[in-house]
Amino acid sequence: MRKIIVSLVFSLLFSVLAPNLVQADTKLKESKASMSKPVILSITPSTKDKYYKVTGYTTPNTKVYFAVYVMYWTQGTEFATSDENGYFSGEAYEYKDTRNICISNSEAINSDLSNSTCSPGGNIPLEVNTPVMKDISNTDTVVTGTGTPYSTVVLTTSSAGQIGKGVVDGNGSFSITIPVQKAGTVVTSQANIGDTKSGTSSKTVIGEESKTPKPIVDKLYDTDTFLMGIATRDSTITVKVNGQVIGTGTVYATNTFKISISTQAVGTKVAVTSKQKDKAESDPAYVIVEKKS
Numbered sequence: 001m002r003k004i005i006v007s008l009v010f011s012l013l014f015s016v017l018a019p020n021l022v023q024a025d026t027k028l029k030e031s032k033a034s035m036s037k038p039v040i041l042s043i044t045p046s047t048k049d050k051y052y053k054v055t056g057y058t059t060p061n062t063k064v065y066f067a068v069y070v071m072y073w074t075q076g077t078e079f080a081t082s083d084e085n086g087y088f089s090g091e092a093y094e095y096k097d098t099r100n101i102c103i104s105n106s107e108a109i110n111s112d113l114s115n116s117t118c119s120p121g122g123n124i125p126l127e128v129n130t131p132v133m134k135d136i137s138n139t140d141t142v143v144t145g146t147g148t149p150y151s152t153v154v155l156t157t158s159s160a161g162q163i164g165k166g167v168v169d170g171n172g173s174f175s176i177t178i179p180v181q182k183a184g185t186v187v188t189s190q191a192n193i194g195d196t197k198s199g200t201s202s203k204t205v206i207g208e209e210s211k212t213p214k215p216i217v218d219k220l221y222d223t224d225t226f227l228m229g230i231a232t233r234d235s236t237i238t239v240k241v242n243g244q245v246i247g248t249g250t251v252y253a254t255n256t257f258k259i260s261i262s263t264q265a266v267g268t269k270v271a272v273t274s275k276q277k278d279k280a281e282s283d284p285a286y287v288i289v290e291k292k293s
Contacts, residue, residue: 042126057150076109130199131189135280151191183207212282221292231274
């Protein structure tokens with residue numbers, strides 16, 4: 001009788017706990033799967049004998065492990081924890097120019113390299129390029145541009161100091177929120193990865209009157225291989241889809257333009273800008289591709 005009662009109690013407990021255990025295990029697997037594979041930014045000799053400094057980026061606030069191939073893969077060793085931006089910096093022991101090194105978020109790195117990033121022997125110096133900002137107007141609240149992937153870009157002015165900060169994404173683009181600045185204000189940008197800094201670049205905030213007028217764009221159909229419209233004479237037209245240039249050309253003396261492009265799918269959002277030589281680029285005019293009936 002006692003065995004039957006114990007068996008019934010165990011069965012009841014299992015029926016209650018099992019779904020939660022399965023759910024917890026699923027969440028753990030999803031959590032591990034969501035971790036981004038680390039990116040190695042640099043590998044340079046350390047001041048300590050037999051150590052190399054390794055920097056990179058991964059999921060923010062996670063442990064980072066390394067393994068070195070010395071006739072076999074060494075046991076995964078924790079050597080760093082990424083910060084809130086995902087940046088990590090640590091020193092790997094027994095790594096040499098002639099050995100491969102792998103970085104992972106998993107301690108089992110030596111037995112599973114599928115979520116690891118590996119580098120052959122040799123130094124990888126850390127280089128941070130000077131950020132390139134796009135034009136800034138006196139109505140803008142966001143500064144966009146390009147820079148070294150995973151570097152942190154800081155924007156400053158002489159009067160206010162830091163006005164914005166952001167991290168360059170893996171494609172080399174950044175978008176940083178700032179307060180509106182007065183025309184004539186000089187905004188300076190500089191990037192860094194850890195203690196390594198780039199040079200500086202600057203942009204002078206322009207007034208809206210200094211911008212090229214926005215172009216007027218004709219309807220665009222999914223069979224069209226040209227995009228047409230009206231804009232300021234002799235200005236340069238740039239056509240983009242998802243930030244990628246698909247066509248450029250110059251406005252005719254008649255203030256019209258006809259730009260050769262590849263056919264686009266129905267529903268695609270196409271951005272068109274115009275730029276005069278002595279003025280900043282216009283705000284984009286958008287057109288949505290329609291189906292040709």
